[in-house]
Amino acid sequence: MSRAGSAIDTSDLTKVYGKHLTAVDRLNLSVRRGEVYGFLGPNGAGKTTTLRMLLGLVRATSGTARVLGEAPGYSENLARVGAMVEEPALYPYLSGRDNLRVIARYVGRPDDGIDAALDAVGLLQRGGDRFNAYSQGMRQRLGVAAALLKDPELLILDEPTNGLDPAGMADMRTLIRTLGSGDRTVLLSSHLLGEVQQVCDRVGVISHGALIAEGRVDELRGRGSILVRAEPLAAARERVERLLGAGHVEVLDGTLRLDSDPADSSRINRELVLAGIAVSEVRRVERTLEDVFLELTGEDPGDHAR
């Protein structure tokens, strides 16, 4: 059963290809209605397979999933879900506008929303050009426009900023924030952790097919730490350990890393100076989502995508 307030709910969702390749392993995921949820994971973690199962493209081996309260792929529900999985897949010989016209006919919508969708992604002037003449970034934007045609309650986007230049990425982030600002739920799979950090309310991290962490971005990042550069380092370390306890201090690259509330920075600085230690730097170090991701998955952030 779907938990109240969930747009997506999976219970022990599993997909095994062949006899041995477990792509998704007893995944329990809950995306609340109205939130922008970031779905992170390294290459081959099972993100795209999960999205495919949620859209009814791939059948689960075991477990269940509910999307907007129904089984994945349920016809009436699909009309309420906009999706772009992997590359935007549209007809190369059709213009952008005709591609949207085709989609509108499948959805059962009139053509009069097409120009608005093209405008929303900045392609109104290029709507008459063939899809195969579009740059990768334009294709991404047209894929999003196709997903928006239904004015969906739930938007599932897989790497929507792939191929976009920095300005395009910024535009796309703004668009995603706008799309997720009302009642609409957005499930965003992305390998750009900075993007997820900026856009998403909550994040789920998947590794080897299983969800290994889930929570608000600030929860996952934790409270951060304090970096201290001081001379002599040994004396500084001894002094700080007396203040915080030995387990809270670590030496890293000639600096001290203190597992302490960043708000304690000024107090620690004062103590060290009073003890005659030369302090050249004290600053807060806030963990990024990328740091969290690396700790959780042990993966190089440059490699993780799907």
Next chain:
Amino acid sequence: MRGSYRAEMLKLVRWPAMWVLSALLLVLSQVFGYLIPYVGYRAGGGSGFAAGETPAQLLADILPGRLVPNTLGGFPMFAGAIALIIGALVTASEYGWGTLKTILTQRPRRLVVMVDKLLAIATMVLVLVLAVFALDAVWSWAIAMTEGRAADWPSVFELGRGIGAGWLILGMWSLLGALLGVLFRSTSLAVGLGLVWALAIESLVRGFAGLLGFLDAFQQGLPGTNAGSLVASLGAPTLDQRGGTPGVTDAVSGPQALFVLIGYVMALALIAGLTIQRQDVT
């Protein structure tokens, strides 16, 4: 009319490959059905497939009275091969471009998508058959006028029966192509295997059918054999008759060929529907 059928038609109408294949079918049917026989007639006799035909026989075959058998003569094999390519392109390209997953994440159920896709193919094939008949009619009329012969047209019943048979034959081949596209998810494999089957394997089986009894029984169930037999039952000469074309055969009776072809159409559509219903689309 369902939205997904309209979407399929829009894709077909705007697809350059479909126009190229349609033009190819129309041009080939005119060239081999009328232009070459007429030039042969003017040159004074037949050679090749038309070897032994007198100029009078060559001319008789391309006058309006022989419109139906002359038009249908190329359907079992050559036009059938083009129809098979059309069917394979329509389904297999969706896998190649990844657009099937785009379609299946819209609204219609998988079965509806496949049914409307097959209906769109059938519509296109019908338009093609009508266009071939119309062009052939123009040619035969023009030749009759040029040669000062009477334009004795076939009856409406004969014409309707010929168009229906042509639609059934090309429809069957296009459905076979569509099924191969769904099964192999690859345009090149579907087209390649389909053409090898339609143009080579069936001909080989028919060629060896006289040697082995079980091959003779086997060939009587083949789609090409039944397509050729249906055409023969409507007056097209078989390959071993005067003016016959490859693929036209009298291996089975007309009614049997009709029922077998209808069976093929239903079975191919059913298998395509069931397959897409169960497939993981990645």
